[in-house]
Amino acid sequence: MPVKSIQRIAIVAGEASGDILGAGLISELKKKYPNAMFEGVGGPLMQEQGCASLYPMETLSVMGLVPILKKLPGLLKMRADLARYWVDTKPDLFIGIDAPEFNIGLEQKLKAQGIKTVHYVSPSVWAWRPKRIYKIKKAVDLMLCLFPFEQDIYQRHAIDNFCVGHTLADETPMQSDKDEARESLNITPMQQMVCLMPGSRASEMKLLGPDFIEMAFLLKKFYPEITFIAPMANEKREEQFRMQLAEAVEKHGSVPDIKLIDGQSRVAMAAADYIVMASGTATLEAMLIKRPTVVAYKVGALSYNIFKKLLTIDTFAIPNLLSKKDLLPELIQDDCTADNLFAEVRAWIGDHDNNRSQRWQEVEAEFTKWHQTLSKNANVYAADSIEHWWSENGIRQTEALTDG
Known part of the structure; x- marks a missing residue:
């Protein structure tokens, strides 16, 4: 049975570097899925590529324990609202770009409801809090890594992954x-x-x-x-x-x-x-x-x-x-x-x-x-990786199932 083409992508980026990656990825995905729509949380570059941002991206740009604790209630509400919205409206795919403390929890909720999830930029699970890998496995269907040394832990835990290189190197x-x-x-x-x-x-x-x-x-x-x-x-x-x-x-x-x-x-x-x-x-x-x-x-x-x-x-x-x-x-x-x-x-x-x-x-x-x-032409490599992975793991067309 044919694999359903991607029509709707939910995507969340947490700061300026994620906005750059997101914009490049959206640009390449549009070439593969010209009818796809994008919505979520993104900065000006992602919005220029046609991503509808439901919240200001700056809301997620928080660093350090104390600042995060101060904003935690609002961040938790925002994540719960996004999860509820996407569980109800069922996008074909969710892509979380970096911002792991926010995105991994969101991905876990969406994956549990049958929505395929991609995480772009490996969390530093290889550097600290290594037990996070078990939560990542529950949350992420596909991990897109920037650096080769990051892949080992995902391969050991049987999580699909690609190393796509880095746009800065390109x-x-x-x-x-x-x-x-x-x-x-x-x-x-x-x-x-x-x-x-x-x-x-x-x-x-x-x-x-x-x-x-x-x-x-x-x-x-x-x-x-x-x-x-x-x-x-x-x-x-x-x-x-x-x-x-x-x-x-x-x-x-x-x-x-x-x-x-x-x-x-x-x-x-x-x-x-x-x-x-x-x-x-x-x-x-x-x-x-x-x-x-x-x-x-x-x-x-x-x-x-x-x-x-x-x-x-x-x-x-x-x-x-x-x-x-x-x-x-x-x-x-x-x-x-x-x-x-x-x-x-x-x-x-x-x-x-x-x-x-x-x-x-x-x-x-x-x-x-x-x-x-x-130097791998990261934007193209990331989009190719998603396309390849989706062709093997994407949701089967309901029309084909019904006709059968």
Whole structure:
């Protein structure tokens, strides 16, 4: 009997990175299922592709234990309302994009009612709370992973999965032109420059911003000609960073040469000689752009004391996880201080041209290898994976059953 064509897809993305993935996936799925309609929770990019967003995507953009607890009642109600709506109206397929704390629970409710579920971006079950895999198995019919090392746990637990690569690897050239990036930002070609990226969330900026600024003062004293660029995710983060900078200037009586720009983080990284950044997806971008990088992260003390007991890994930067090597230094929680950040940047700079050092040559070779591995045309690969999986697992046409 023929497999029913997908006509209606429910889809939920939790933040800007999910909106990018969702938009690319919807674009490719529309080519395979031109009559399909999409609805759920998505940002402006997904909406441009025709996805009707039933709630603002920003509602799901919550990080850290305390902020989540504050919004928990509203999030639970939203999830229950979506589950009730889709159980009643029966879409052919649900796709949850990242946001695992929200989407896995929603997927479990929908799968229990016979709705096929796909989860795009593996939860970090390989890193912490490994017993979540049992809930995932109850909730997810198909897992789309971004990285090869994520597949093992799904294969061991007999959960259908594909590694689709990463859209960032597709979009980023194998060699990022530093001079071209600097010209676009009106920056002097010969200046030695560090890109500061203390995070896109208020909590990240609050905890990392002061250390990054203090590190900039230390570097400026040691390397008087050094300059800094800091791409700001939005106006609120820029205002927050400027306030932190003003406090530091009042303390030191001088101003480090920090150029703040609106967005353009990828261009800023390409323009820099070195990067100091908050841990997260941006560490993948640093790898793809191939710049010496120092990774840092802090969360609230309460969150950290809880999370560290649940961790099964001791490294967080994506390049380190991919290679299973300490390619990039990581300064987490109490280790993340201005002095330690300064020391790690100095280690990258060294006493000679960084690009000629053996350490950097080895790191750059690993970066290039993984860039090539992850370049799979992810949007197309993800849509192809869903189509292939659906052809073997999709709901049989009720018309055919009735006619039989």
